Amino acid sequence: MRKIAAAAGMACLMAAAFPYCALGAQTGEQAKQQENSEYSIPGTWTGDSMDSRYLLEDGTFLEKSWLFQNGRWYYLDEDGYPAAGWNKIKGKWYYFSEDTGRMAVGWAYNHEEDEWYYLNEDGTRKTGWLQSGGIWYWLNSDGVLYDDGWRMVDGHKYYFHSNGQLAAGQYIGTAYYGADGLRNPAFDMNIQGKRKPSDEEKEAITRALENIPRQWMDRFLADGWEFMYYTDRKYMEAPMTDRGVYYVHHKTDQKYKKIKFTEPESLTRAFGEYVAAALEADPEQKKKAEELYFISEELSSGSGLPDLYADDYEVWFGVLFENYCDSDIRSEMQMLVPELCSVLNEMLGADFEGLRPSAWEMTADGEIDAGKAFGPALDPELNPPVRGTVQGAVSS
Numbered sequence: 142m143r144k145i146a147a148a149a150g151m152a153c154l155m156a157a158a159f160p161y162c163a164l165g166a167q168t169g170e171q172a173k174q175q176e177n178s179e180y181s182i183p184g185t186w187t188g189d190s191m192d193s194r195y196l197l198e199d200g201t202f203l204e205k206s207w208l209f210q211n212g213r214w215y216y217l218d219e220d221g222y223p224a225a226g227w228n229k230i231k232g233k234w235y236y237f238s239e240d241t242g243r244m245a246v247g248w249a250y251n252h253e254e255d256e257w258y259y260l261n262e263d264g265t266r267k268t269g270w271l272q273s274g275g276i277w278y279w280l281n282s283d284g285v286l287y288d289d290g291w292r293m294v295d296g297h298k299y300y301f302h303s304n305g306q307l308a309a310g311q312y313i314g315t316a317y318y319g320a321d322g323l324r325n326p327a328f329d330m331n332i333q334g335k336r337k338p339s340d341e342e343k344e345a346i347t348r349a350l351e352n353i354p355r356q357w358m359d360r361f362l363a364d365g366w367e368f369m370y371y372t373d374r375k376y377m378e379a380p381m382t383d384r385g386v387y388y389v390h391h392k393t394d395q396k397y398k399k400i401k402f403t404e405p406e407s408l409t410r411a412f413g414e415y416v417a418a419a420l421e422a423d424p425e426q427k428k429k430a431e432e433l434y435f436i437s438e439e440l441s442s443g444s445g446l447p448d449l450y451a452d453d454y455e456v457w458f459g460v461l462f463e464n465y466c467d468s469d470i471r472s473e474m475q476m477l478v479p480e481l482c483s484v485l486n487e488m489l490g491a492d493f494e495g496l497r498p499s500a501w502e503m504t505a506d507g508e509i510d511a512g513k514a515f516g517p518a519l520d521p522e523l524n525p526p527v528r529g530t531v532q533g534a535v536s537s
Contacts, residue, residue: 181209214244234266257286274495277307314343334372345405382447413462437464468499
């Protein structure tokens with residue numbers, strides 16, 4: 142079995158120095174824009190980093206104005222220094238890197254307060270409903286992402302997972318909520334046993350299923366599968382293995398299309414076994430998936446199996462799926478072996494673009510690529526001519 146040391150550095154260790162983080166990926170179009178871009182206002186930086194000011198051609202410093210430079214947006218305050226952190230400009234909130242002064246767009250995270258924000262393409266702070274990566278989120282009037290509980294929005298009661306995603310086409314406890322985020326009892330779990338699930342058990346069910354790709358839960362129900370919770374049983378089987386007695390708390394019944402379980406925590410793994418049987422993976426994909434499994438079980442938070450199951454494809458794929466659905470473990474795997482992760486992404490049809498990332502993925506310097514943001518410097522109402530000398534406005 143391969144043992145691979147996790148070489149991934151935890152970016153958030155620098156959170157004390159840079160409390161806000163932002164995440165973004167630069168596209169080829171953005172890289173080209175950066176390479177060919179010019180200053181939106183002719184001039185030169187003077188000084189060092191955040192102590193720098195921007196000297197205009199007339200010998201004065203740029204103040205209270207936006208500046209576009211090499212694909213990035215900045216705002217120079219009333220003293221001519223780059224804005225940092227949250228700044229309210231012309232009645233709208235923006236966030237600028239504490240380290241570089243660059244305007245952020247997309248997801249941003251405050252380590253100190255454990256709060257998430259989303260910044261629009263023009264850098265303004267998003268509030269209300271947000272659809273990103275095909276998923277709905279809700280941000281309050283201060284732009285803080287709502288997560289981990291119920292909320293009344295537009296006259297309806299919705300549940301938001303710990304990752305901020307609206308529970309839609311998913312389970313909250315033993316109850317099913319449809320694509321509109323509203324209750325649909327037709328797909329509720331089947332309770333087998335006299336004892337009713339406790340609130341803690343219902344919460345554990347929610348956590349176990351919240352990160353399963355939505356399209357797979359849709360397929361699971363469309364194929365006629367159902368969940369059966371055996372509340373009066375402790376386990377389904379308990380074979381003797383190289384690790385001693387190994388208690389198995391689920392059974393993925395392919396014949397009768399049922400996932401039977403005795404402990405909510407086993408649901409992610411059980412669902413992975415369903416996925417393994419449903420996939421039409423070729424031998425090469427299976428081989429690469431197995432390599433990824435060996436890597437994931439060696440990570441500090443990953444999990445593996447006794448040798449008894451070494452040749453059982455569905456069982457070890459279930460564990461791989463369980464690890465992969467944990468965003469922190471998946472992030473480590475993506476950094477260590479991206480080529481293997483891409484195979485699994487392809488097998489599952491998974492696409493994480495636009496989804497709120499994990500805190501582990503966030504950079505510590507607060508920077509983010511401007512993307513296709515049109516930028517406030519191109520809005521004459523937000524950025525009027527500075528002393529009548531603004532030249533060379535950058536085209537979008």
